[in-house]
Amino acid sequence: MVVLILKLYVLLVVLIMAIYATRHYRFTVNRLVGEQRLYYQDLIDSELPRISVLVPMHDEEKVARQSLEAILRCEYPRELLEIIPINDHSTDRTAAILDEMAAGHDVIKPLHRHEGQRGKPAALNDALLVAFADVIIVFDADYLPARGSLRDLAISFKDPEVGAVMGRVVPVNTRANLLTRLLDLERSGGYQVDQQARHNLHLMPQYGGTVGGFRRDLALSFGGFDQRVLAEDTDLTYRLFINGWKVVYANRVECFEEVPETWEVRSRQIRRWSRGHNYVMFKHFGGLLRSPYLTRAEKLDGLLLLTIYLVPVFLLTGILDSVALFFLGEMQIIDSVLVFLFVATYNSFGNFAPFYQIGTASLLDGVTHRIRLLPFLMFYFLMNIWTITHGFFQALGDRFWRRKRAEWDKTKRFRKEAPV
Amino acid sequence: MKDRIHFHRAYKRLGPVNRLSLAALLLLVLALDAAIAWFHAPLLDAFVTRVAALAAWVGVRTDLTHWEFLPVWVTRMPVLDAVGAFPSRRLALITFIASVLIVVVLPRLRFVPKVLRVYAVFLSLLNLISGAFFVLVPHLFPYDVLDFSLLYMGTQFGMWLLMPVVMGVALSPLQTPVWERFAVILATLGYAILFGAVRYACFLYLLQKLTVLHMAAMFFALGPLIDFVYLVAIYSVYMNVVALRLRERPETWRWSF
Numbered sequence: 001m002v003v004l005i006l007k008l009y010v011l012l013v014v015l016i017m018a019i020y021a022t023r024h025y026r027f028t029v030n031r032l033v034g035e036q037r038l039y040y041q042d043l044i045d046s047e048l049p050r051i052s053v054l055v056p057m058h059d060e061e062k063v064a065r066q067s068l069e070a071i072l073r074c075e076y077p078r079e080l081l082e083i084i085p086i087n088d089h090s091t092d093r094t095a096a097i098l099d100e101m102a103a104g105h106d107v108i109k110p111l112h113r114h115e116g117q118r119g120k121p122a123a124l125n126d127a128l129l130v131a132f133a134d135v136i137i138v139f140d141a142d143y144l145p146a147r148g149s150l151r152d153l154a155i156s157f158k159d160p161e162v163g164a165v166m167g168r169v170v171p172v173n174t175r176a177n178l179l180t181r182l183l184d185l186e187r188s189g190g191y192q193v194d195q196q197a198r199h200n201l202h203l204m205p206q207y208g209g210t211v212g213g214f215r216r217d218l219a220l221s222f223g224g225f226d227q228r229v230l231a232e233d234t235d236l237t238y239r240l241f242i243n244g245w246k247v248v249y250a251n252r253v254e255c256f257e258e259v260p261e262t263w264e265v266r267s268r269q270i271r272r273w274s275r276g277h278n279y280v281m282f283k284h285f286g287g288l289l290r291s292p293y294l295t296r297a298e299k300l301d302g303l304l305l306l307t308i309y310l311v312p313v314f315l316l317t318g319i320l321d322s323v324a325l326f327f328l329g330e331m332q333i334i335d336s337v338l339v340f341l342f343v344a345t346y347n348s349f350g351n352f353a354p355f356y357q358i359g360t361a362s363l364l365d366g367v368t369h370r371i372r373l374l375p376f377l378m379f380y381f382l383m384n385i386w387t388i389t390h391g392f393f394q395a396l397g398d399r400f401w402r403r404k405r406a407e408w409d410k411t412k413r414f415r416k417e418a419p420v
Numbered sequence: 421m422k423d424r425i426h427f428h429r430a431y432k433r434l435g436p437v438n439r440l441s442l443a444a445l446l447l448l449v450l451a452l453d454a455a456i457a458w459f460h461a462p463l464l465d466a467f468v469t470r471v472a473a474l475a476a477w478v479g480v481r482t483d484l485t486h487w488e489f490l491p492v493w494v495t496r497m498p499v500l501d502a503v504g505a506f507p508s509r510r511l512a513l514i515t516f517i518a519s520v521l522i523v524v525v526l527p528r529l530r531f532v533p534k535v536l537r538v539y540a541v542f543l544s545l546l547n548l549i550s551g552a553f554f555v556l557v558p559h560l561f562p563y564d565v566l567d568f569s570l571l572y573m574g575t576q577f578g579m580w581l582l583m584p585v586v587m588g589v590a591l592s593p594l595q596t597p598v599w600e601r602f603a604v605i606l607a608t609l610g611y612a613i614l615f616g617a618v619r620y621a622c623f624l625y626l627l628q629k630l631t632v633l634h635m636a637a638m639f640f641a642l643g644p645l646i647d648f649v650y651l652v653a654i655y656s657v658y659m660n661v662v663a664l665r666l667r668e669r670p671e672t673w674r675w676s677f
Contacts, residue, residue, distance in 0.1 A: 033436050033593055033595075036433055038431055039430075252430040323546065323640065326640075355655060367663065368660055368667065375649050375656060381645070382542055383534055383538045
């Protein structure tokens with residue numbers, strides 16, 4: 001009986017993997033050969049909305065100046081723009097850099113936080129209260145937007161259905177090492193194919209918390225960002241969709257970011273995402289299914305997106321299950337072929353984007369020789385499973401113990417420029 | 421001044437998939453799988469005979485035998501049996517202790533990239549369980565070389581059937597000539613057979629000359645996992661070729677709709 005249950009569980013894991021592999025295959029085909037749904041960048045409108053650009057920063061002396069200078073270079077009427085860099089409990093020179101930049105530019109209005117909870121949701125909540133605009137654009141501290149980014153992001157809010165917008169993230173330090181090259185491939189698959197296909201298919205593109213924007217009144221009507229959540233972006237995405245709003249994806253709006261250059265930092269980042277995302281899963285699972293505003297396709301896509309960080313947990317237990325079957329002498333041919341199947345299907349989905357999705361994205365991006373690094377994504381295989389599972393159990397703990405606040409783990413920066 | 425402005429990457433795409441070529445690819449993959457299934461007996465026999473020769477070349481004595489009871493349509497699976505090196509209790513104990521040490525100490529060695537640490541701990545856990553088996557209940561260890569061979573051959577044959585399908589699906593949205601994509605599928609299959617033979621001979625060598633203690637680690641670390649790596653590697657090389665070709669032919673790209 002135990003052996004039968006173990007074998008059935010292997011089958012269940014393969015089935016789950018196959019569902020995701022099929023979903024991503026559909027996205028790949030749609031993006032490569034299907035009709036593409038354009039974004040609003042061609043809208044010519046003389047009345048651009050007022051915008052507040054929020055940039056949460058905690059100990060960001062390495063990147064703060066560059067990031068603000070890039071935002072300042074963006075083309076947007078100055079009378080409609082304010083930039084609020086949020087100094088969130090920094091202990092390095094971040095505060096001094098922000099004050100220095102503010103002295104030279106009227107549009108920069110730093111917000112210094114020394115009290116209350118540290119972390120992006122709390123920082124954004126404070127900034128929402130002082131922001132002068134109805135449209136909020138958010139960049140992380142290491143982001144370097146292109147000149148047209150602000151206009152292109154803000155214009156989407158001319159559509160009254162749009163609650164949030166998301167642009168494309170492109171690594172700036174791709175050539176640093178193998179990891180950054182792999183992350184570049186992964187990002188390419190995630191944005192060029194995954195997000196754009198979901199936009200094309202009227203499913204659920206995700207607001208990613210940076211290079212994006214949302215309506216201030218909506219965020220405030222939801223009670224601001226939930227400070228218990230480490231994935232405030234996913235939380236907002238689901239709140240919007242569940243309440244009848246849309247999130248649109250702007251593939252044309254590209255913004256450079258710094259990706260982690262060490263496996264340790266990358267691992268911590270994924271664990272934080274997993275913890276936050278899984279917390280959001282517990283929070284919105286029922287609401288998503290009950291929402292009267294969503295189509296069946298949106299609900300299905302939303303469900304698969306919501307549970308995406310749960311799949312590695314299934315896979316890890318599936319591998320342990322296979323090991324148990326092996327040592328029980330029950331690993332027969334069919335089971336061992338299934339092991340291949342779930343390795344294959346996991347790699348068809350497990351590195352956040354399957355190999356054929358990344359290959360297709362690279363083709364669309366005009367990448368050539370770097371595509372040959374694809375097999376190295378296998379390096380991620382076990383690390384991702386382990387890290388994401390760890391994050392899942394942390395989320396479970398957060399939910400079970402009803403933790404009021406989540407510890408924010410800042411991503412280490414690698415930029416070489418010395419602080420001025 | 422540029423004399424030509426290409427489509428921006430954000431919304432460019434290829435033209436619709438030609439249904440005829442898609443159907444042709446599908447038929448070729450099905451025909452290939454049908455051929456493997458139909459000719460499985462001579463194919464498997466030839467494979468095992470060559471592995472036996474390879475094993476003999478490195479000094480491993482094997483006996484060719486056929487497994488009869490398989491429940492599916494592969495009724496006679498040829499496998500190689502050999503005398504495995506049963507580990508002494510001392511070796512098993514050393515393996516067990518070494519594995520425990522790795523599992524406990526390695527996660528704390530921050531200078532080792534995490535990606536390698538996780539992999540090494542996983543392998544050590546497998547060796548830890550195997551070591552414990554051979555220390556405590558050696559007679560209950562569920563595999564000998566024959567069992568392992570049967571598992572290996574079964575998995576290998578499963579791969580031969582699955583690989584064309586996985587690769588065919590991955591290549592299906594491309595618009596390169598069908599024969600070219602089918603050649604990639606054949607190359608993957610050919611590599612799988614070649615690599616599978618060399619790996620089988622290596623496994624037999626390790627099991628006979630070293631110990632059967634590491635069977636689990638061999639299967640989980642160098643089995644299906646590695647098969648997938650070279651499948652993706654071949655796919656990536658082909659995609660690189662396609663990408664270079666498309667760079668020379670920008671007119672292939674279309675805009676949005």
